[in-house]
Amino acid sequence: xxxxxxxxxxxxxxxxxxxxxxxxxxxxxxxxxxxxxxxxxxxxxxxxxxxxxxxxxxxxxxxxxxxxxxxxxxxxxxxxxxxxxxxxxxxxxxxxxxxxxxxxxxxxxxxxxxxxxxxxxxxxxxxxxxxxxxxxxxxxxx
Amino acid sequence: xxxxxxxxxxxxxxxxxxxxxxxxxxxxxxxxxxxxxxxxxxxxxxxxxxxxxxxxxxxxxxxxxxxxxxxxxxxxxxxxxxxxxxxxxxxxxxxxxxxxxxxxxxxxxxxxxxxxxxxxxxxxxxxxxxxxxxxxxxxxxxxxxxxxxxxxxxxxxxxxxxxxxxxxxxxxxxxxxxxxxxxxxxxxxxxxxxxxxxxxxxxxxxxxxxxxxxxxxxxxxxxxxxxxxxxxxxxxxxxxxxxxxxxxxxxxxxxxxxxxxxxxxxxxxxxxxxxxxxxxxxxxxxxxxxxxxxxxxxxxxxxxxxxxxxxxxxxxxxxxxxxxxxxxxxxxxxxxxxxxxxxxxxxxxxxxxxxxxxxxxxxxxxxxxxxxxxxxxxxxxxxxxxxxxxxxxxxxxxxxxxxxx
Numbered sequence: 001x002x003x004x005x006x007x008x009x010x011x012x013x014x015x016x017x018x019x020x021x022x023x024x025x026x027x028x029x030x031x032x033x034x035x036x037x038x039x040x041x042x043x044x045x046x047x048x049x050x051x052x053x054x055x056x057x058x059x060x061x062x063x064x065x066x067x068x069x070x071x072x073x074x075x076x077x078x079x080x081x082x083x084x085x086x087x088x089x090x091x092x093x094x095x096x097x098x099x100x101x102x103x104x105x106x107x108x109x110x111x112x113x114x115x116x117x118x119x120x121x122x123x124x125x126x127x128x129x130x131x132x133x134x135x136x137x138x139x140x141x142x
Numbered sequence: 143x144x145x146x147x148x149x150x151x152x153x154x155x156x157x158x159x160x161x162x163x164x165x166x167x168x169x170x171x172x173x174x175x176x177x178x179x180x181x182x183x184x185x186x187x188x189x190x191x192x193x194x195x196x197x198x199x200x201x202x203x204x205x206x207x208x209x210x211x212x213x214x215x216x217x218x219x220x221x222x223x224x225x226x227x228x229x230x231x232x233x234x235x236x237x238x239x240x241x242x243x244x245x246x247x248x249x250x251x252x253x254x255x256x257x258x259x260x261x262x263x264x265x266x267x268x269x270x271x272x273x274x275x276x277x278x279x280x281x282x283x284x285x286x287x288x289x290x291x292x293x294x295x296x297x298x299x300x301x302x303x304x305x306x307x308x309x310x311x312x313x314x315x316x317x318x319x320x321x322x323x324x325x326x327x328x329x330x331x332x333x334x335x336x337x338x339x340x341x342x343x344x345x346x347x348x349x350x351x352x353x354x355x356x357x358x359x360x361x362x363x364x365x366x367x368x369x370x371x372x373x374x375x376x377x378x379x380x381x382x383x384x385x386x387x388x389x390x391x392x393x394x395x396x397x398x399x400x401x402x403x404x405x406x407x408x409x410x411x412x413x414x415x416x417x418x419x420x421x422x423x424x425x426x427x428x429x430x431x432x433x434x435x436x437x438x439x440x441x442x443x444x445x446x447x448x449x450x451x452x453x454x455x456x457x458x459x460x461x462x463x464x465x466x467x468x469x470x471x472x473x474x475x476x477x478x479x480x481x482x483x484x485x486x487x488x489x490x491x492x493x494x495x496x497x498x499x500x501x502x503x504x505x506x507x508x509x510x511x512x513x514x515x516x517x518x519x520x521x522x523x524x525x526x527x528x529x530x531x532x533x534x535x536x537x538x539x540x541x542x543x544x545x546x547x
Contacts, residue, residue, distance in 0.1 A: 024490065075484040076486065077483075
């Protein structure tokens with residue numbers, strides 16, 4: 001599935017819910033399924049600035065695709081859920097696709113309205129970090 | 143007696159619907175909502191007599207100047223200051239503290255002098271003093287607290303010496319609601335010859351303030367936490383202290399005569415009010431104070447205390463919830479943590495139920511560190527809040543638990 005196909009699927013999933021609280025519950029539940037990352041990746045280097053809660057992002061190349069793993073501090077379950085959405089959409093894709101991805105699902109699933117600007121700031125930093133890594137890989141290849 | 147339904151009608155914003163639910167506004171320690179008379183005062187000023195003040199000779203300038211100065215007199219009465227020129231208009235509490243550190247601090251404090259603050263200060267009463275210490279080589283000392291969030295007054299007394307030149311403490315803690323024994327703090331500081339600033343940002347809407355009875359050298363607060371406009375605050379200072387201080391900002395208004403060789407500064411209070419002030423908001427500040435006076439400070443305090451007692455009991459009934467800040471003397475602020483739940487998640491899920499609280503460190507990171515937590519969720523009540531709204535908060539928090547456990 002392409003990044004956009006994955007986004008469209010996610011948007012469809014969220015269309016099942018009318019209520020913000022149900023959407024949030026869904027995000028929380030997705031977060032619970034997120035594979036925890038190794039402690040060694042919870043480093044200062046991997047810490048995303050701008051979140052009220054602490055979130056770590058580990059990036060690596062596997063073959064010709066970029067892979068992301070992330071985690072939040074255990075109590076920050078909404079953050080963890082949001083992070084899991086980004087991983088679902090972007091991890092395992094080609095660097096150029098990640099670097100150029102238009103993440104329209106954020107608006108479409110009403111995520112911008114359920115997250116405060118402060119949290120969105122954190123999420124934006126995370127997206128920026130993912131794209132930056134992907135871009136660096138594109139440059140390496142070319 | 144408080145007629146709560148009548149008061150609520152004065153605050154049109156309380157009828158807003160948020161995320162499909164009626165708004166429950168419990169973020170009053172951050173800023174209070176504004177009653178209709180304040181909104182009308184702002185519209186009336188801009189609609190009928192907007193003009194720059196003090197030097198104009200035309201009708202509008204005269205009217206605007208009178209309203210601006212009438213506000214100063216009203217604030218003088220509100221604080222029971224001895225003289226009207228002791229009331230300096232600022233842009234807020236932070237601005238007032240910076241005026242004192244930059245003008246008084248840079249002029250009168252020197253290397254080795256000690257400045258005392260407390261563990262529960264807002265960053266705005268920490269950072270300006272740190273900047274001063276860095277520049278002048280002063281030493282910052284911090285009064286510790288107990289686990290309930292009360293100052294350890296014995297420790298404070300031990301800190302005081304002839305080296306102590308300034309004490310700057312918060313009247314009411316924004317994060318915990320603790321009311322500090324500021325009168326005693328001031329007396330003890332004066333006994334060693336130190337000057338005292340009281341940060342009244344969280345106090346003025348809850349407590350009667352009498353700067354002469356307190357005998358503080360400076361008292362600072364913001365109007366937006368007192369049902370007034372944002373971007374407007376007050377620095378009270380004793381006349382002799384203010385007179386001894388140099389101006390902080392240069393510009394128009396604050397001068398008597400300017401030549402390229404020498405400028406003669408204006409008298410108090412204008413010496414500290416360079417540039418066109420925030421006229422509209424100053425004018426509306428008078429209306430805000432009159433609104434609180436109309437309700438009656440004691441009536442407000444009694445009612446808010448009732449909400450505090452009710453809210454404390456209600457929140458304590460929630461398993462896994464712990465109230466942070468259990469001082470004997472408190473205003474209507476309830477900070478809390480919930481076992482295994484991040485404060486931010488509490489804030490997001492409550493918001494989705496139309497309930498506005500504040501989450502995080504409340505600009506008191508050293509306090510949070512002392513308490514061993516990253517932050518709290520804080521519900522702070524104002525005169526227009528109700529017990530029914532507190533019930534909604536309890537229901538909302540049960541929902542939070544259900545969703546996250």
